[in-house]
Amino acid sequence: MDAAQPTLPALAPNRPTSPARTDRARDTRRLVIYFVVLLLVYAVGFALKPTLGFSTAVVLIMFAPAIAALAVRFLGPGVLWWGRPSWWILAGLLPVAVVLLVLLAAAGLGWIDFYPDLLKSALLLAPVNLVGSMVLAFGEELGWRGFLWPQLRVRMSFVAASAVMAVIWLAYHVPVVLSGDYGALSGLPAFTVALVGFVLFVGVITERARSLWPSVLAHGAWNTLAANGFAAAAGSGFVGEGLVGEFGWLNAVAMLALGAGATWWHLAGGRGAVLPRVPTTT
Numbered sequence: 001m002d003a004a005q006p007t008l009p010a011l012a013p014n015r016p017t018s019p020a021r022t023d024r025a026r027d028t029r030r031l032v033i034y035f036v037v038l039l040l041v042y043a044v045g046f047a048l049k050p051t052l053g054f055s056t057a058v059v060l061i062m063f064a065p066a067i068a069a070l071a072v073r074f075l076g077p078g079v080l081w082w083g084r085p086s087w088w089i090l091a092g093l094l095p096v097a098v099v100l101l102v103l104l105a106a107a108g109l110g111w112i113d114f115y116p117d118l119l120k121s122a123l124l125l126a127p128v129n130l131v132g133s134m135v136l137a138f139g140e141e142l143g144w145r146g147f148l149w150p151q152l153r154v155r156m157s158f159v160a161a162s163a164v165m166a167v168i169w170l171a172y173h174v175p176v177v178l179s180g181d182y183g184a185l186s187g188l189p190a191f192t193v194a195l196v197g198f199v200l201f202v203g204v205i206t207e208r209a210r211s212l213w214p215s216v217l218a219h220g221a222w223n224t225l226a227a228n229g230f231a232a233a234a235g236s237g238f239v240g241e242g243l244v245g246e247f248g249w250l251n252a253v254a255m256l257a258l259g260a261g262a263t264w265w266h267l268a269g270g271r272g273a274v275l276p277r278v279p280t281t282t
Helices: 024-047 054-075 087-108 116-153 158-178 185-209 213-233 249-268
Strands: none
Touching: 024 054, 024 116, 024 158, 054 116, 054 158, 087 185, 087 213, 087 249, 116 158, 116 185, 116 213, 158 185, 158 249, 185 213, 185 249, 213 249
16 A cells, blocks of 8 residues: 555455445434444443443443444444454554563562562463453444544544544543542543553554454453553552553553554654545445
């Protein structure tokens, strides 16, 4: 693909696509369907927390973006970015690799305690835990990267689309943080920084891979290791206030650095302009 002429992902064999599914005039309708269904499913999941418990209700909350995307697929009607697994999927492991290196460096400087036995256990259990995490991550990524990201990118630059996505994704997380069920309010600034870096990074690998699957692996691996396994290995719980964990500054700085670096590389290759609209299949 010519770096100077970015295109939307080629997602499937060349099957015919109905003009109704790619007609830009219907995009407002698709966005309305998406956000209405997203908010309704999210609200139902949130309302059921006292009855089902957070662990069960969060499944519905995490699948709200996917349910909304599928509603657009059939009611819009619209197309979704799927793509095929490729070697690019391995890029999804970079966030947790960078976070691990930062944590090891912090331990070497005496900033945190990092227990080798606990780290070994976290890594050994990671393949099993990753399966469930990727299923839940798919519930979000089909909506974020499978539908919303391409809708933003045919309208605005990579940086602008990332900014909008970051605001929406943060708004999606804030209610459960404020409710006390997820993370800690004191760690929200660090979480926000990490989220911005993550949005930048997965935006790059989604466009480079022409697929949503690297973002699914990146999201699942982050939840498995960066948010939980590494925090436990540092003697910290899930919340990880301060330096360690998903709401810790070490994760935040590492993720922002990776996201900024990936974005610089992406834009240097001429990939930051608004993407042209071309017929796609789903």
